[in-house]
Amino acid sequence: MKYKVLLIDDEPSALEGMEMWIDWQELGFELCGTCGNGREGLQLMKQLQPDLVITDIHMPLMNGLEMIGEWRQEETDSIKFVILSGYSEFEYARTAISYGINHYLLKPVFPEEATEELREIRLELEQEANRRRIHETASGEEAAALIKGLLYGRQGDPELMDLLETLPGFRESVAWNICLIQTVPELCPEVRCKAVSLLAGCKAAVTMDLEAGLLGIVYGMTTGRGEDGGITEALDILLQEYGRANIHIAVGTQENSLLCIEDSYHRAKETLLHFFYEPEGAGILAYNGVQGKPFSYHYDHIGLMDALLDCVNLLDADGYRKALEAAARSFREQLVAPEVVRKFVIHLMYRIFGVAPGAESAGEGHGTASSLEVSEIQQTMTPLSGLLSRLLSCGEKAIDLLVREQNYKSHGIVREINQYIGEHYQESLSIQKLAEIFFLHPVYLGQLLIKKNGITFNEQLHHLRIQAAAVLLRESKLKLSEIAERVGYANYGQFLKRFEKEMHMGPNEYRHAKF
Numbered sequence: 001m002k003y004k005v006l007l008i009d010d011e012p013s014a015l016e017g018m019e020m021w022i023d024w025q026e027l028g029f030e031l032c033g034t035c036g037n038g039r040e041g042l043q044l045m046k047q048l049q050p051d052l053v054i055t056d057i058h059m060p061l062m063n064g065l066e067m068i069g070e071w072r073q074e075e076t077d078s079i080k081f082v083i084l085s086g087y088s089e090f091e092y093a094r095t096a097i098s099y100g101i102n103h104y105l106l107k108p109v110f111p112e113e114a115t116e117e118l119r120e121i122r123l124e125l126e127q128e129a130n131r132r133r134i135h136e137t138a139s140g141e142e143a144a145a146l147i148k149g150l151l152y153g154r155q156g157d158p159e160l161m162d163l164l165e166t167l168p169g170f171r172e173s174v175a176w177n178i179c180l181i182q183t184v185p186e187l188c189p190e191v192r193c194k195a196v197s198l199l200a201g202c203k204a205a206v207t208m209d210l211e212a213g214l215l216g217i218v219y220g221m222t223t224g225r226g227e228d229g230g231i232t233e234a235l236d237i238l239l240q241e242y243g244r245a246n247i248h249i250a251v252g253t254q255e256n257s258l259l260c261i262e263d264s265y266h267r268a269k270e271t272l273l274h275f276f277y278e279p280e281g282a283g284i285l286a287y288n289g290v291q292g293k294p295f296s297y298h299y300d301h302i303g304l305m306d307a308l309l310d311c312v313n314l315l316d317a318d319g320y321r322k323a324l325e326a327a328a329r330s331f332r333e334q335l336v337a338p339e340v341v342r343k344f345v346i347h348l349m350y351r352i353f354g355v356a357p358g359a360e361s362a363g364e365g366h367g368t369a370s371s372l373e374v375s376e377i378q379q380t381m382t383p384l385s386g387l388l389s390r391l392l393s394c395g396e397k398a399i400d401l402l403v404r405e406q407n408y409k410s411h412g413i414v415r416e417i418n419q420y421i422g423e424h425y426q427e428s429l430s431i432q433k434l435a436e437i438f439f440l441h442p443v444y445l446g447q448l449l450i451k452k453n454g455i456t457f458n459e460q461l462h463h464l465r466i467q468a469a470a471v472l473l474r475e476s477k478l479k480l481s482e483i484a485e486r487v488g489y490a491n492y493g494q495f496l497k498r499f500e501k502e503m504h505m506g507p508n509e510y511r512h513a514k515f
Contacts, residue, residue, distance in 0.1 A: 003051040003125050004032040008041040008067075009084065010059040014107070018054070021111045027118045038062030042071060045079065051125055054082040054105065068101070078128070080121060084109070144208040147218050150258065151178070151210070151265040173204045173220025175254045176261055179235065179284075180268045181215040182248040182275075184381055188213050191238065191247060198234035205231060213380070218261060221254070235284060244283055248275045248381065251286040276338035276383050295337035299330060305348060312355055312395055315403050320395045328388050338380075345387045349394050356398035413438060414452040417445075421457075425464040426488040431457050465489065466502045473511045480507050 005024065009015050015034050024031055032048045035041050039061045045053065055064040062070075068081055082103040103121060105114055183191050192207060192215055199205045204220030219231050235249055250271035252264030267287040274290045304327045311320035331341055417438060421429065434457070435442040449457050465487040472483045484495035499507050 001129075002028060002030045003122065004048065005029045005052045005054065006032055006041070006044055006048060006050040007034045008036070008038070008053065008055040008059070008064065009034075010036040010056065012036075014056070014084075014109070018109055018114070021109075022114050022118070027115065028122045029118065036060075038064055038067030038070075041067050045071060050079060052080045052082065052121060054084065056084040056107075080125060082117070082121065144206050147206055147258070147261065148208050148210070148216075150261050151216065151218075153262055170204045170220060172222045173258075175221040175256055176218065176258050176264070177221070177252055177254050178216055178218045178261060178264045178268050179231065179249055179251045180210070180265075180272055181217070181235075181238070182250075182272055182381065183213055183215075183242070183246060185213040187242070187246065188215065191215065191242060194241065195234065195238060198237055199231070202230045202234065216265070218258075220258075232284075239283060246381075248272060249284045250275075251284060253287050272380075273338050276341070277332060277335070278383065279385075293335060295340075296334045297337050297340055299334055299336050299340070301344065304330065304344070305351070308348060308395065309351055309355070312352055312398055312402070315399050315406070317396055317399045320399065321392065324388060324392055324395070328384065331384060338384075341384065341387065345391050348391065352394055352398045356401050411452070413440075414448060417449065418453070418460075421460060422464060425461055425468070426486065428488070428490075429461060461488075462498050463502065466499055469495070469499060469507070470503065470510065473507055483507070 002025075007015055007018055009018075015036075019031060019034070029052065032050055033044050035044055037059045038055070041053070041055060041064075042062075044050075055067065057064045064083065071079070080103070081101045082105055083101055084105050084107050103117060105117060181191060181195065188209070192209065195215065195217065196207050199207060199217065202219065204222070206218050208216050208218075210216045217231065238247060239249065250268045252266075252268035252271070255261055255264050271285050271287045271290050273295065274285055274293070278285070304323075307323040308320060308327065311317075311323050330336075417434060420434070420437070431442050431446050434440075435445045438445070440448070446457060449455075449460070453460055455463070468487045469483050472478055472486065476483075478486070480495075481492050484492050487495075489495035489498075496506065499510070503510055505513070
């Protein structure tokens with residue numbers, strides 16, 4: 001770190017000598033300005049904010065000691081002074097001591113003596129800077145603890161409240177506000193360090209850890225126009241650096257007293273919840289932008305749940321997507337509270353896992369859906385769109401799994417049904433009777449047989465009967481009516497019609513045909 005030095009002397013040759021013959025850079029200093037009298041020196045000190053002022057005593061308009069005396073009365077900022085004096089100016093030196101000045105350089109200034117004195121001064125500046133940092137850190141931590149207590153409704157300790165008055169910018173602040181920064185817990189320490197760094201130049205700004213993944217910045221405003229001293233600029237940089245999807249920033253309401261900051265805090269927390277319905281990249285939300293939009297805690301829980309579960313049970317993936325879109329519209333239109341929606345989604349996921357247990361581990365990668373997806377849903381950073389995306393994935397996996405399981409099971413059961421039909425085709429069989437025997441819905445059973453066999457149940461039944469009849473015609477002397485009855489036809493006319501359709505000739509012609 002380089003410390004800034006201001007040189008004040010009415011002798012141009014003296015200024016030039018000090019500039020040229022002292023290696024300021026090597027000693028850890030940089031010259032920030034020069035002037036020739038105390039009056040001008042006061043103005044430059046206010047403007048340049050030097051760490052060290054080296055001044056002559058005898059100067060026109062205002063001498064060096066008068067300048068120092070006036071500075072001490074008007075300003076509280078600490079500046080270290082070095083007096084340029086001669087051997088005959090001991091009385092002036094005594095006055096300087098009364099101002100707390102104990103560094104002198106004799107004129108004419110010799111570089112070797114000046115170098116030794118400046119090294120000592122630099123060491124003092126570094127020690128003072130370290131003490132200042134330690135004090136500011138300790139005071140800042142105390143202030144953060146006090147303000148955090150105020151956020152949670154605890155009354156401030158009067159002594160600690162007095163401490164705030166000593167911190168930079170607190171005495172001048174005429175209004176107060178809070179912004180909350182929400183991020184995932186693992187990113188929180190990094191975001192906090194970055195925020196503290198960005199706010200280093202902001203007066204009356206205290207950063208504190210609140211809940212897991214939540215930071216608070218309480219800041220004062222020094223004018224009635226609500227200027228925030230650079231807070232907004234710092235927050236914009238955070239958004240750019242970490243991405244708007246990774247951090248949410250909510251601003252509360254301006255309060256005239258720090259003792260009322262609890263109200264601003266609760267409004268900022270309410271504002272933070274509205275990110276749930278915001279698109280990704282919403283940036284910074286302020287309470288005045290969401291004021292008058294209360295969350296609802298009542299909605300058609302059973303209707304939405306049944307509509308989605310029915311689609312899963314019916315293996316209707318397209319219907320499931322449409323039902324989910326309808327649920328999303330309902331949530332948005334009614335502005336259902338985020339925590340209520342999360343409970344609904346988690347409840348539905350576990351219901352889906354109950355219908356299709358294998359869906360818990362059907363996802364790609366390691367872990368299970370119940371341990372990974374549900375934990376993600378519970379994170380406050382996950383918006384409605386993210387919840388619905390996970391819910392859609394869960395439902396589609398469950399339906400796909402159920403379809404595969406059903407196909408696997410149906411392959412085996414069709415074999416059983418075909419075997420039963422082959423053994424009982426001569427009886428009075430119907431799709432309804434088979435459905436009762438195998439505990440399946442008649443419509444589903446009919447569709448399953450067509451899918452697996454490629455023909456309808458009736459076509460299959462007639463085919464088996466006619467093939468059996470053909471064998472009897474070739475190998476027996478039974479009458480046609482007897483054959484029809486033996487293979488399952490109660491109606492002789494139907495037998496003749498079916499035989500001719502399948503064999504392309506009548507039963508008598510078939511019996512006498514030569515094969």
